[in-house]
Amino acid sequence: MTTKKSVSRKNSVAAERKLLGFIDRIEEAGVGGWAVDFDAPAESLRLRVLIDGVIADMVVCDLHRDDARLVTQVNSRIGFYYVIPERYHDGLRHVMTFAALDGADVPLSSRNGAMTALNFCLAKPTRVDATVDGLAGGLLQGWALRVDERAGTKLGGVRILVTDGGQPIAEVTADQFRGDVATATGGDAACGFSFYLPEELRRPRMRLQFFAMPEHAELRGSPLEIEFPAAPSREQITALIARTDELFTFAFRLKQDLQAALPRERYMLDDYRRWAAASLPLAAARAEARYGGVPQTLPLVSVVCPVYRPGIADFLAAVDSVRRQTYENWELLLVDDASSQPELTAAMKALAKADKRIRLLPRKRNGGIARATNDALAAARGEVIAFFDHDDLLEPVALEVMLRARRATGARLLYSDEDKVECSGALCEPHFKPDFNYRFLLDINYICHFVMVDAEVLREVGGLDPELDGAQDHDLLLRLCERLTPGEIHHVAEVLYHWRKSASSTAAAGAQAKPKAVAAGEAAVQGHLRRRGLPARVKSRGGLTCYQVEWQFPAKARKAAGVSILIPFRDHIGMTQECVEAIRKYTKDVPYEIILLDNWSSSLEAEAFITAQANMPDTKVIRIAEPFNYSRINNIGVRAAEREYLLFLNNDVFVNEPFWLRRMLDECLAAPKLGAVGAKLLYPNGTVQHAGVVLGVGGVADHAFRGLAGSAPGYMTHAMTAQEVAAVTAACMLVRKEAFEEVGGFDEESLKVAFNDVDLCVKLSKSGWKLVYMPDAVAEHRESISRGDDFNDEKLARFMWENEVMKQRYADALPFDPYYNRHFSREGGVYRELRLLRPEDA
Template identity: 40%
Template sequence: MPMLQPLAHLKAVEGHDGLWASEGADPQFLVVRNGHAFACTGGWYRLRLRLVAREGAILAPCLYPDYGGGMTELERIPLGSPDADGWIDVLVRFKYAVRALRLDPTAVEAHFVATGFSLRRRHRPAAMVGMLRDIARSPRGGRRMAVRLAMATVRDLARGRVGAAGERLLRGYSALQVDGRDDYTAWCGRFAPPLSKSEAAQRCARLSARPVIAVLMPVYNPPECWLRRAIESVRTQSYPHWQLCIADDASPAPHVARVLAEVAASDPRIRVVRRAENGHISEASNSALALVDGEFVALLDHDDELHPDALLHVAEAIARHPSAGVLYSDEDKIDEQGRRYEPYFKPRFDPDLLLGQNCVSHLGVYRTELMRAVGGFRKGYEGSQDWDLALRCIERCGAANVVHLPHVLYHWRSIEGSTALAVSEKSYVVDAGRRAVADHLARTGISAEVQVLAGGHLAVRRPLPSPAPRVSLVIPTRDRVDLLRQCVDSVLRRSTYPDFEILVVDNLSVEPETLAYFESLASEPRVKVLRYPHPFNYSAINNFAVRHATGEVLCLLNNDIEVITPGWLEEMVAQALRPGIGAVGAMLYYPDDSIQHAGVLLGFSGVAGHLYAGWPRGTGGHMGRARLVQRLSAVTAACLVVRRVLWDEVGGLDEQLAVAFNDIDFCPRLDVSGHANLWTPHAELYHHESASRGKEDTPEKQARFKAEVDFMLQRWGARLADDRAYNVNLCLTSTPFALASPPRTAP
């Protein structure tokens, strides 16, 4: 039987048999058998273990298998939380033969007992049945989830897809073992702890300038405990050059005046004004702003908290970007027990994303003179007054002077009545946000309609010019007439765009049904069939077709695409015609209504990967971003719209990339030329991915693919490691938007 042997950051507690004390947040056991490191073949195993905390907690226990390349975060296997009696009883799968195995029992300091460890082999059928049983019994899964997965498993098995059946089950099962709050708490302890006093002092001393940062806090009747926590989070900042400017908006609760008088007397950096009458948050914030004489202003709600090093990070960012007008950080939520969860790791500044959600707040920091120049906060926008402020300030200072800090510096209190719990808690927030965005569009001369989406997010729907420009849709194909007919028919019958042509590019089709279909297209005035009688090269085929196109706008379209939304082309063309916009991509779904493409992440698994691939249709994605128009580094050419003049400017697709990555290469070339790529969820299509070309399943195809990977790494290596639409705290190796362990270096 395997046993647990202390490996690191553990010591036995004297006088308490079987009790272990963790030394730090990373205690480790080595799994041993007969005095040697445990080894086993790959496959399925049932793990049982009892972990009972005497002090502290059992948080995010996990296994680290060594498959021959060491123990890495990439191979980490979460084990879930113990039940009420301390038992963990889970199925795990080792992908390969295990050379050594490590157990990390908790991710916080704790005194605990570890007993009953066992690891027993299970054959695949037994493991699949066991996973379904565990899912049905799990409060986070349940019978409905188990039945759905069982039906999908039966379908996979009926088609001979045994491996796919197991993988699908494992994804669902593994998701139940991951407690996002526990994982995030453990991650914060390991990779984002507060600085020590000495390190903070050294970093302060290295600053060439030390601007005074005024923390603006409008106050109205918060519970005393949260008010004190908010104030204390400022008083304990590691950066000493701050002011705390508080405006009490005529709070009726007596404890507010008492607490504010107490803290104002305790520190000359704290300034308090009491308003004679309640004016709501915008007027109260302006009253606090009148107290400021610091160079920058940071916004803090009366029941939230700042990270202990928040203002130090801000001061360091100002030193790196002395022209900064607006700065903003990542954020998370904090519950009534002080437990942090649901981090929002944001991209670098994206003006389109800001029109869909207030991604600047929290922590939002503004140059004081800029905030005063735009008139401070506007009455009538309560609930989204900070969104309105951000839009007006950025209009004046310019997007180039907006700086993102990739650190969680703000903790948003989630209590009853707070928008941290749900936007629906304060419905007026949505309307105020809609009006703030509509005002911004009017001020900047943009004619568009602002619509409210799920979750209180917004969509800016832009009109086409009149007349609408002609669009040339380029569809390369080789046989598979069933797919091509579906694609062409869906475009012709479902699209409402007023002026388009379809260029079907035949690349050596031979099947009689396909050739007959080409003949039938001669009667359709909007369709032309072009012959490309050369070996397959996706880039060359599209470049050839574009030379025959008559449209001002181009749309690259795979032959396995099927239109869903009639206005898909209007949406994509309206976005593509905007100054400064390059390629525009769409929301693509697999036939089972899971997401195939919602934009491309550079650097994922080496070169690039699709965001949200496999997530269900309708998902909000990472903090709602799967619902929102936004600028991304790349989009897929399976459905891509771009102006013809930009295509010509960058030279079309690079014909050195015959099959893979030609679109991923095309998009950064547009970006380098000053045209940002954009993705919209409001153009929806199905994608029967690569159904006509097949898989990379021959030595020749695999060699070609490797050469194209090498090409991309050589041309775009630095850019692949720094996707501006993706945060350095998020993973590039396992699943998009998972936590990076450790975080990558910020640019």
């Protein structure tokens, strides 16, 4: 076995086969002709139809053609007619080729002579509605919709030509997500475009024009005149940026200004296709740098694939993606789940004949995906099992990269990142996953594809459960979690799997495409928690295959624990009183005490408030007459706390529903090694202020989903699901007192104001404690009212000092948040921007 040689027999097969095709009918509706395999002239040839290099369909050459028989002297039933799908009636040039079922190219000719391919361009009457927004952060941005008045559609995917002085310099596709445009126009949200002008094309002054093609219609806002700094200016800016970390007060704002002025190559999440083209070819090299070589002994990998009535073109592409694997010691088990489609059956038989590593396992009766997969598992000979769907695609290095990781980590269950593939072959909607996140897996099957498991472990836990079809993979993963330790589950942070989008697939339509999957998922999670002895009720979130776990611990368990709520304040009495009254009004089912930490309040109003509060039951007031030091104030409060759990709460946070604290405490009761829980905090306008903290972004850390609508799911449901995170904010953070004291509490020497909560969370993690973001505990946060903005000139030097303390203290941790995929940028903007990782940075 060699990992550098791809599995490809196409050229040798084409050389051996005697194939011929003839095109004699070309019209707007379709293409007709005939094709023959002279090695098997009595059989009707099955052709792959490829459009723009992507398998679009399969056509059978079984139409009667007497005229062709006279030419070929073979069977007359060799004709075909292929109807060109509507999606290619887009006014663009497309290229059609044909291949035999095994992939061998079919040479074409026509009345005009030999031809390598058939080019066609089909259009329908439309107009273009499009705008250039301008230049932002080095990216030229805009949007375009092709409007079909007759059909009532406004679709993205418009091709945009960019010219400079009349000379073309770029061509981009307007297919990036623009929710604002969709709202304003009622059109397709996938209509945005962005273009990064490469260094070699820049001139000090440029006049760019933007045209929608093929109409050559100029966009609104075009032409666009822009200026770029000359090379000496860029060098000066770079030198100044390097000095900013030494300049404290001056540095922070200067660095932001200069970074905004200095263009850099950027890959926004909506620009995934461009990122994928640059990054996916580096996956094998990154894996080698990260994991080392492939195993010395080459395990057989059994790729199990249940098959039930896929689109024939998609199925052929799926099988091709397995045959092209750089790792060659595999078997592909195709389980025909009684599809009852002769053409599909014939295709599978032909593929199995062409490659002995492909095994066909037909079922007499349709049993569903679980039973079909179980048949494959029972027949599998491999040491390792890989799960594969009948119309999806593997990256050519998928098996190789996964096996490198298995060898290096000793993991027995591995999963990769994934994306989706359009019918055109375009990649979109990447799912960049966290490292193993058990709490997240309870709420949603975030692991999904590509999964590889040791066969021995699969046999121990049993196959898939047919009663849970639709969520059978979620159920299996949960059962594997019962068998394996977290250290035996490994996330391979590479996009190795492309999930096919089709009209009927969950990939395209979400949970509503397969409504039974919702109930099956609820049952899978409920059964798993029952086996673990955890009392809970599981229900779908909004009818999605995403679940809310409501723990059902008895009241005596919460009563035995109890919570001490610590609230620092200095004056701002009206706000502090509102905060405290909301706690007393809404908090149910949890015994608590309130500890008010008065940091040198001086107003008459404060004295009256403190006196009244001190007379309230389960309430303490501690006066701390010292300069503001958040860490020290809370450490003093902890020494007076009598309950098992500590809730650190800002006086500008307001609760408004009864079970906010119960939900946070229940998370701790469900997991003995859970050290802290953070709530979802919303600004007064209902948008997110905190939905977990991500390490390393912007230098030290940043809040996830700041500014997102409070009810929005966020990237891959991260804003709406419970999950393990690297850090949470102390504006509303429940901490197990035992864990807090074990790690020494807040750092009151070096981190008096900023990052003390992040520091505490990192210390907890390093000591083996978990942290969870709980989206169902929601409160309003009127951030920074009590002590102003950290980033004014007076306080900036202190902030920069604390920033440097964190960067030096946790140089090994900040860049590597295990719950934030390594392919996301650390420059800023959580879940918005990607970075291109070179092998040396892997």
